[in-house]
Amino acid sequence: MSTTCGQFSHPVSAMDFMPRERLRMIQTENLQHMVDISYKNVPLFRQRMDERGVKPEDIKSIDDICKLPFTMKSDLRDTYPYGLFASPMKDVVRLHASSGTTGKPIVVGYTKEDIEDWSYAVARCFAACGVREGDIAQVSYGYGLFTGGLGAHYGLEKLGATVVPASGGNTERQVMLIKDFGVTCIACTPSYFTHLLEVADRMGIDMRELPIRVGVFGAEPWTEEMRAHIEKKAGIKAYDIYGLSEITGPGVGCSCGCGEGLHIFEDLFYPEIIDPQTGEVLPDGEEGELVLSTLSKDAMPMLRYRTRDISKIITEPCACGRTIRRIAKIARRSDDMFIIRGVNVFPSQIEAAIMKVEEVLPVYQIVLTRSHGLDNVEVDIEVNDSLFKDTVSGMEEVKNRISQAIEHTLGIRVFVHMMAPNSIPRSEGKAKRVIDKRDLNEGL
Amino acid sequence: MKITQLSLFIENKPGAMTAPCKLLADAGINIASLTLADTKFFGVLRLIIKDWEQAKELLEKNNFAVRLTDVVAIEVTHEAGSLFNILAMLDGTDLNVEYMYAFAGPNSKAILIFRFDDPDTAVNKLANAEGMRLLSHDALFA
Ligand SMILES: [Zn+2]
Numbered sequence: 357m358s359t360t361c362g363q364f365s366h367p368v369s370a371m372d373f374m375p376r377e378r379l380r381m382i383q384t385e386n387l388q389h390m391v392d393i394s395y396k397n398v399p400l401f402r403q404r405m406d407e408r409g410v411k412p413e414d415i416k417s418i419d420d421i422c423k424l425p426f427t428m429k430s431d432l433r434d435t436y437p438y439g440l441f442a443s444p445m446k447d448v449v450r451l452h453a454s455s456g457t458t459g460k461p462i463v464v465g466y467t468k469e470d471i472e473d474w475s476y477a478v479a480r481c482f483a484a485c486g487v488r489e490g491d492i493a494q495v496s497y498g499y500g501l502f503t504g505g506l507g508a509h510y511g512l513e514k515l516g517a518t519v520v521p522a523s524g525g526n527t528e529r530q531v532m533l534i535k536d537f538g539v540t541c542i543a544c545t546p547s548y549f550t551h552l553l554e555v556a557d558r559m560g561i562d563m564r565e566l567p568i569r570v571g572v573f574g575a576e577p578w579t580e581e582m583r584a585h586i587e588k589k590a591g592i593k594a595y596d597i598y599g600l601s602e603i604t605g606p607g608v609g610c611s612c613g614c615g616e617g618l619h620i621f622e623d624l625f626y627p628e629i630i631d632p633q634t635g636e637v638l639p640d641g642e643e644g645e646l647v648l649s650t651l652s653k654d655a656m657p658m659l660r661y662r663t664r665d666i667s668k669i670i671t672e673p674c675a676c677g678r679t680i681r682r683i684a685k686i687a688r689r690s691d692d693m694f695i696i697r698g699v700n701v702f703p704s705q706i707e708a709a710i711m712k713v714e715e716v717l718p719v720y721q722i723v724l725t726r727s728h729g730l731d732n733v734e735v736d737i738e739v740n741d742s743l744f745k746d747t748v749s750g751m752e753e754v755k756n757r758i759s760q761a762i763e764h765t766l767g768i769r770v771f772v773h774m775m776a777p778n779s780i781p782r783s784e785g786k787a788k789r790v791i792d793k794r795d796l797n798e799g800l
Numbered sequence: 801m802k803i804t805q806l807s808l809f810i811e812n813k814p815g816a817m818t819a820p821c822k823l824l825a826d827a828g829i830n831i832a833s834l835t836l837a838d839t840k841f842f843g844v845l846r847l848i849i850k851d852w853e854q855a856k857e858l859l860e861k862n863n864f865a866v867r868l869t870d871v872v873a874i875e876v877t878h879e880a881g882s883l884f885n886i887l888a889m890l891d892g893t894d895l896n897v898e899y900m901y902a903f904a905g906p907n908s909k910a911i912l913i914f915r916f917d918d919p920d921t922a923v924n925k926l927a928n929a930e931g932m933r934l935l936s937h938d939a940l941f942a
Contacts, residue, residue, distance in 0.1 A: 558860070741865065743865075746807040746869045747898055747915075748844060775811060776810065776811045776816075776864070779811070
């Protein structure tokens with residue numbers, strides 16, 4: 357077993373290694389409890405169950421989960437703020453909310469036990485990434501209504517790490533803290549970490565020379581190419597953490613450094629993969645939309661929640677010995693996808709193409725425009741030290757190589773624009789990769 | 801006998817040149833010579849500056865992509881045929897002029913800035929040629 361796999365010893369990980377039969381019993385019991393309290397306390401759920409003619413007692417094993425109705429993001433909006441809560445407010449000790457880009461935000465609640473379970477799940481994530489007592493862990497997710505900051509914070513404290521609650525923003529200070537405090541682990545979005553590396557560069561600080569050795573990145577899709585870039589540039593091991601507020605926040609699953617994909621903490625969260633068009637459950641190994649159910653969340657149980665994340669279930673046993681199953685790394689969301697001239701395109705495909713030409717991922721943005729009824733893809737790329745050549749022909753050459761790589765991947769023409777450094781807005785949360793400026797009524 | 805030129809990436813849009821020029825002006829940094837190579841979408845601004853290290857630091861701190869390039873500065877008499885003489889000497893060699901520009905120097909002299917694909921070979925070739933003087937950084941700003 358390689359050293360990155362030596363995660364057996366940590367007591368917090370015990371449940372990760374449970375025999376599958378025992379796990380199924382726990383899953384069944386937990387699911388029955390979720391269905392019971394939801395049916396009793398959540399009118400929308402009861403109504404949908406009744407419409408399908410399903411009673412809580414019909415759920416005899418975890419396999420019966422496919423009988424339950426789906427929950428959609430719109431359900432959370434429609435029942436804003438507390439319509440999906442199954443516990444009385446006197447038992448709810450915490451609320452979080454998403455920043456609503458369209459209309460109302462979505463609100464999620466937690467009982468004291470829910471917070472315990474959540475912290476425990478996050479602790480298991482960081483333990484799987486090799487973080488231990490004695491590690492100094494900087495949390496650079498935003499603290500506040502967003503689940504990222506506090507979620508990572510509670511989990512790391514539970515694990516016994518020393519937490520630096522840096523929150524988002526003030527990147528130069530973040531770099532200083534990493535250096536001065538001897539930070540060994542950082543948790544943030546992968547795009548923010550790339551930004552942090554840029555700023556460190558400008559400050560003349562080489563991350564590879566600092567004690568930092570682990571990065572736990574999540575809250576947005578990212579690619580293997582980006583992982584390779586981060587690991588090389590920062591001299592750290594980069595892990596995936598997965599989660600979403602609707603389910604609990606970060607901590608639904610995590611990569612372990614041994615095999616591909618992310619382990620899902622199946623005693624707490626149950627994964628299914630469905631065909632996004634038909635809603636049909638797909639066999640293990642097939643790619644589709646990830647659907648998650650909470651198995652231990654009383655304030656706001658979430659049953660068969662459609663995440664819009666594209667993944668697949670990996671059933672092969674992992675080299676780390678964990679018995680809990682894995683899902684493939686999430687590099688795209690069905691939401692992120694855009695259709696251009698009839699071709700489905702994910703930003704991750706464009707990113708992978710850029711990184712075939714450039715070793716270092718430049719800051720980029722995809723802009724969709726429409727002129728004379730034709731859709732155009734424009735990829736704006738910021739010039740950095742390696743992209744900037746002193747001659748026009750040198751610049752044109754790099755530009756052409758990038759556009760050819762993208763065109764080769766997508767099969768459609770793209771326009772690459774070289775932009776001045778720092779001209780594309782940076783994000784401290786999820787990077788906004790696609791700007792859709794298409795006026796669908798153009799030319800009418 | 802090479803000198804250092806600063807190259808700057810700028811977008812081809814109104815005001816793009818103003819920002820770097822204002823930065824240098826505010827810092828009291830004088831531009832001895834400059835040239836702009838531009839395309840429809842972007843440009844490369846090339847600068848010859850006495851205190852180029854200070855200028856580089858200032859520009860980078862303000863988020864400009866800066867590149868240093870070795871160029872050759874040649875002082876010739878400001879008269880017909882001076883440039884031709886140089887080019888004639890390079891004829892029959894593999895040396896390639898990627899770009900060049902010129903400015904007037906003191907005492908009826910002109911200073912030509914050359915970017916060669918192989919600056920060292922160019923320097924060797926031209927070092928002892930008649931009717932021209934290769935300038936060091938100090939000599940250029942003397
Ligand atoms: Zn594993």
